Amino acid sequence: MSFDEEMKNALKTFTLESLELLQDMEEHLLNLEDDEAPAERINAIFRAAHTIKGSSGVFGLTHIVAFTHVVESVLDELRGGRIGVGSELVAALLPCCDHITLLVRNVVDGRTEEDAALTAEGKQLLDELNAFTQAAPADKAVTEFKCPREQLQKLENDSVKDGNWHLSLRFGADSFRDGMDPLSFVSYLRTLGDIVQLVTICQALPPADEMDPETCYLGFEIELKSSAGKAEIEGVFEFVRESSIIRILPYGSGIGEFIELIDELPENLSYLGEILVAAGAITRHELDDALHHQQNKMQTAREQGNAEAEAAVPALGEILVKYQAVSEPVLNAALEKQKQVKEKKNQEAQSIRVDAERLDKLIDLIGELVIAGAGVNLRSRLFADEGLKEMTGETMRLIEEVRDGALQLRMVPIGTTFSRFQRVVRDVSKELGKGIDLIVTGGDTEVDKSVVEKIGDPLMHLVRNAMDHGIETADVRLACGKPARGSLTLKAYHSSGSIVIEVSDDGGGLNRERILAKAVERGLIQAHDVLSDHEVYALIFEPGFSTAQTVSNLSGRGVGMDVVKRNVTALRGNIEVDSRLGAGTTMRIHLPLTLAIIDGFLVGVGKATFVIPLDRVIECVALPEDAGEREYMDLRGEVLPLVWLSQVFDVESHQQRRHNVVVVEHAGNKAGFVVDRLQGEFQTVIKPLGKLFTYIKGVAGSTILGDGKVALIVDVPTLFEFCERANRHAEHALPAPSHAS
Amino acid sequence: METLEIKGELTIFNVAGHKEKLLAALRANAALELNLAGVDEIDTAGLQLLILLKREASLTSKKLSFAMHSKPVLDLLELANLTTAFGDQLVLPQTEE
Structure with missing residues (x-):
């Protein structure tokens, strides 16, 4: 893989991760105010910003770094308790979060360069943000300190004399705090070539008590064998170059350059010399020369340095011997390294993205x-x-x-979809000037991914609708004796093989009379029709139906509810409404757990075979002999309405002797389907019906049986509706025309 | 010998807390073993802390050993070429295939 491609891949990972982090960040921000102990959340938010900043730096996306840096400093203030959590702060941070998202999305679209318009926008956001902070006092003084030489951390080496480059890295004190992980740079170097020798320099570590664990004291001496040019290697460290000492010397540089290097680096010179010799950058002879040279120079300047250097020189040979002795380490580190890199990748891949x-x-x-x-x-x-x-x-x-x-x-928790609404509720309630809290329960309920994707938009409609029409303004609420803040509940749970999603509000509820009046006006029903509450409420899903007196920005134009219904039906789900005037409305969406395969129960009527989704089936009983053609039966003292499949689907029933009843449940109601034969369980792949049959009621799809015959899958909810309507018409003995809902 | 376990991550985000705790433990005991099996993430700041502890131990003539290095720790030690310098017994992970 070429370097460019690698970078491209890395960049892709970066954007994906960043967008995830931003999503988390947004979620935490939204919950920040309500959290009793927000420290954990603040940390998480800070970390997200920090990581994004760090990674953008690696890719040279300086405009993202610049923006995120300011956000991060504010978050740091927040983390340190120097500024408090408040809704104004959250309100200022959220747009910043959006802005970073926008910047990252631009990178996704291939625009890695700064966009002047966006920068100006960002500037404005930052100005707002900066109002919250005063410049934090900087205490960056790092104590100079010399380590005892026992601490010389070193070694392992196989006769390595052919490194092309010698790298001296001393990372800036703030590297960690700036989100830079020095070793990740080193790790990255390995993609450019082989690290044949590496020595970790920890001379700068102050005594334990004075050491600030968040300050970087480390440095590295590296021999890199690589065909990369100096500029390319330098590019790796581009982002830390300003704050750190990065020296890259080609192998074979003159001794003078190394002396210069030694001069530049903060460590004791003889110690460094040893490393350079050991690393093969210079020969011992050259070092001795160098030290001699240094000694002369220092004689006048630093008495003490001289003495130390003098003491060190004779020891040099010994140390080298010692090094060589260790050069067959117990652990064959070089071989291990390769293996471990591979294993590390395995570990990182605990979860994988799949197309x-x-x-x-x-x-x-x-x-x-x-x-x-x-x-x-x-x-x-x-x-x-x-x-x-x-x-x-x-x-x-x-x-x-x-x-x-x-x-x-394919199962994913629905919580990710729900969490989107935190933001929606926040923004919309602000826009509407209503105080609305969102309560989410059952976010970890798992649903098929395709369902989750498609349910987002309908839910959005319902949520907006509930906020706009459902929940009253604070004055009205107070006058009704309700708390001033409205609440909106999103709830998900499993129920008999389907997932139920509820959107409920504690607002004014649906006005039955008004809906009826409107429906009559629109000609959807006749003035004298008798409808159950459920049927009345179902009218709001008719196209072009809106009872809102005012049309607002958000809803009220009558577009939406019918779309909601259509989307839900397309998912083989159904939607019902519960409402109490003055107390609130609950929209309940029933969805199948998965779209592709169901466990079915095969039944035969005449020559035809039908499949009833097994999770709807409660039991099977024989139809009592004396039942005749009645539309109900006695099931252990309960009245069980009957649906004769032969009538519904107009199939000639050959069965003369006795019929069977499959007791089916839907949304808390039971009904019995009368069939001829019970044929047992059958795993079924749902094949959608052709376009021609889209409007056929009572059939959810088709499937192919083992013997090649086609069987229709019974759509339980619509048969229930049919059953209810039939019953009521019987009760009222009204010849009302049936209205498809 | 006292054994301490480090769990979770050992990174810039929590090194400050770990430093206090580990340093105190090192000072309170003549010999200390750190079980690193539970370290699932470590960065350079974490490594720096381990180096500091090793140094502190040798300065104060205490015995400090790291044990049961987790995969991330091993990787980082290897990268920084400190495996032998730390001189702890290592259990090399089996190849998981």
């Missing part, structure tokens, strides 16, 4: 496998071969596991 398309392909294939498996299974039943049955049984079990595993891959 959603590949995942879909896999699920698709597994779907086919399920169908094929079911076919084999059916076939095997035709033979009286126990061994074959056993094997197909085992295969089916494995296929089931594979299927579950594959579907699990």
Whole structure:
């Protein structure tokens, strides 16, 4: 891989990670005010900013660094408790968070250069932010200190004399605080070439008590064998160059240059000399010369330095011998290094990003496998071969596991979708001038990723609607005896094989009369129609229906609710409304857990076969002989409404003797589907019906049976509606026309 | 010999706290073993702290050993070429394949 490509990949990772961090940051910011002990959150926010700044620096995105730096300093103040948490501060930080997101997104789009308009925008944001801080006092004085020579950290080496470059790095005291991790630069050097020798210099470490663990005292002497040019190597350290001492000398430089180097570096010179010799940068002879030269020079200047150097020179040879003795270390570090780099990568890859398309392909294939498996299974039943049955049984079990595993891959917690709404609620409530709190529960409920993606927009409509129309203004609320701040609840939970998402508000509730009046006016219903509460509320999902008296920026134009309904239906879900005038409204969305595969229950009516989603089935009972053609039966003392599938789907029932009833549950109600035959469980891949059949009610899709026949999948919710309507019409004996809702 | 465990990360974000704690532990005991098995993230600041502790131990003639180095610690020590200098017994991880 070329250097450019590598950088491109690294940049991609950077943007992905940064966007994730920014999302976290936003979430933490939004929750900051409500947190009793915000220290942890502040830290997390600070870390996010810090990391983004550090990484942008590595990529030379100086405009991001410049902006983030200011944000980070403010956060640091916050972290140190020098400024307090307040809604104004959060309000100032959130746009900054957005701004960084924008900058990073620009990088994603390939615009790594600074954009003057954006910078001006950023400047304005920073000015607002700066109002919160006074310049923090700087205490950056680093104590000069000399380490005892025992601490000379060194060694391992295989006759390494051919490093092309000698690098002397002394990182600036603030490197850590600036988000630079010196060793990550070193690590990066390895992509340019081989590090044949490296010595960690820790001479500058002050005594334990004075040492500030957040200050960097370390330096490195590195022999790098690389075909890269000086500029390229220098580029690695571009971002720390200003604050640090970075010296890069080609191997074979004259001794004079090394003396210069030694002069520049803060450590004891004889100590450095040893390292250079050991590293192969200069020969001992050259060093001796150099030291001699130095001694002469120092004689006049520094009596003490001289004495020390003199003491050091004779020891040099000994040390070198000692070094050579250690050069066959117990640990074959060089070989290990390679292996460990690889392992480190493995460890980092504990979670991997997978192209959603590949995942879909896999699920698709597994779907086919399920169908094929079911076919084999059916076939095997035709033979009286126990061994074959056993094997197909085992295969089916494995296929089931594979299927579950594959579907699990697509499951993501819905919380990420919910957390988006924190921001929406905050912004919208500000815009509307209403105080609204968002309460989220069940965020860790897992849902199929495709569902999560598609439910975001409908939820957004519902949330905005609830805030705009549902929740009243503070005055009205107080007059009604409610707390001034409204609350909006987002809730997710699993219920009989589907996921339920609730959006509820404690606002004024739906006005039944007004909806009715409007519906009549629009000609959706007749004035004398009798409708249940649920049906009335369902009217709000009709196209072009809005009861809001004022049309606002956000909602009220009647566009939206019908779209919501359409989106939810497209996900094989349904939506219902509960409302109490004056107390609030709850929108409840039922969605299937997954879109691709279901466990079905096969039933036969006449010649046709239907599939009822197994998770809806509660039990099967025989239809009592005396039931006749009635529309209800007695289920252990309960009235169970009956739906005759033969009537609904207009299939001729051949069964003369007795019928079976499949008891099905939906949204807390039960009904019995009357069928001819029960054919048992069947794993089913849902195949959508063609466009031609889009408007057929009561059928959710189709599937292919093992023997190649097509079976229709019964759409339980619509059959329930059918059943309810039929019952009520019977009750009122009204020949009202049925209205599709 | 006293054994202390370091858990989680040993990075710029928490070195300050670790320094106090570890230094105090080193001073209170003649011999100290640091179990690094639980260190799942370490950066140069963390490494610097380990160096400081080693030095402090040798200055005050205490016995300080690091044990059970976790993968990130091993990697960093290797990168900084300090594995042998620290002189601790290492258990090299098996290749996980």
